[in-house]
Amino acid sequence: MEKAKLNIDHSQSVIEIRNVSKSFGDNHVLKNVNLDLYKEENLVVLGRSGTGKSVLIKLISGLLKPDEGAIDVLGESVTELNDRQLRELRLKIGFSFQNSALYDSMTVRENLEFPLVRNKRKLTRSEINYAVEEVLDGVGLSQAINQMPSELSGGQRKRIGIARTLILRPEIMMYDEPTAGLDPITCLDINGLINEVQERYKTSSIIITHDLACAKEVGDRIVMLLDGKFERQGSFEEIFDTDDARVRAFYNYNFIL
Numbered sequence: 001m002e003k004a005k006l007n008i009d010h011s012q013s014v015i016e017i018r019n020v021s022k023s024f025g026d027n028h029v030l031k032n033v034n035l036d037l038y039k040e041e042n043l044v045v046l047g048r049s050g051t052g053k054s055v056l057i058k059l060i061s062g063l064l065k066p067d068e069g070a071i072d073v074l075g076e077s078v079t080e081l082n083d084r085q086l087r088e089l090r091l092k093i094g095f096s097f098q099n100s101a102l103y104d105s106m107t108v109r110e111n112l113e114f115p116l117v118r119n120k121r122k123l124t125r126s127e128i129n130y131a132v133e134e135v136l137d138g139v140g141l142s143q144a145i146n147q148m149p150s151e152l153s154g155g156q157r158k159r160i161g162i163a164r165t166l167i168l169r170p171e172i173m174m175y176d177e178p179t180a181g182l183d184p185i186t187c188l189d190i191n192g193l194i195n196e197v198q199e200r201y202k203t204s205s206i207i208i209t210h211d212l213a214c215a216k217e218v219g220d221r222i223v224m225l226l227d228g229k230f231e232r233q234g235s236f237e238e239i240f241d242t243d244d245a246r247v248r249a250f251y252n253y254n255f256i257l
Ligand SMILES: Nc1ncnc2c1ncn2[C@@H]1O[C@H](COP(=O)(O)OP(=O)(O)OP(=O)(O)O)[C@@H](O)[C@H]1O
Pocket: 024, 027, 029, 047, 048, 049, 050, 051, 052, 053, 054, 055, 056
């Protein structure tokens, strides 16, 4: 099901990428690209393996520097920040990565408290309790608070992983392959959650995926990274309404598998 149209304000960007190039030797991964993430938008970045999606995330979070161009995140020029400023900026970005596993020996509550206690040392016990309960409610798993990760399904663990990111109240969320390795029903569940998070927490999100069903269900806008450039952007229908063989191949590959 294609996502219902939201009124996204295209005059407010939380991420601005301007004329950015990044190469590794002769491997020109990003070639003079421009991209905006608008406030409260879910932006899907589609691309085959090795096209530079992870490089894009690393550039946005300041882990890599572009060879050329400028990257602004929440009004800050990432390339000009020192390490301390970068750490502060990264606290406003929630990263949901495939390998961001929960701590098996901790309960759900302890897993959620961990980032809070580490990053927001001045919170009182009741503030911590409130934050944990609020975010568990936000991901629909209030009842799991005292459970161990091993007692949860894959989809529930994914939800708790997202809650652990949300507990720091990020303004931007980055989901890297959120549905990878999940069965189709759990994929639907996680896609629903991504939309619920957008609505409840007013986050602006980049969702990196090659799962077209996910792109269709969560994307307010989709861009396709092809040969180092964002060649196509628009709604799901617009992206694939083309004779470009590279785009058609991507589409066919998804639906044949
Ligand atoms: N630190 C690095 N040094 C050299 N080459 C790199 C480095 N990081 C990425 N690359 C290269 O940049 C290209 C893009 O890599 P990237 O990891 O961004 O792909 P991706 O689109 O995220 O792929 P996947 O979907 O498989 O995760 C690849 O050719 C990769 O080998």
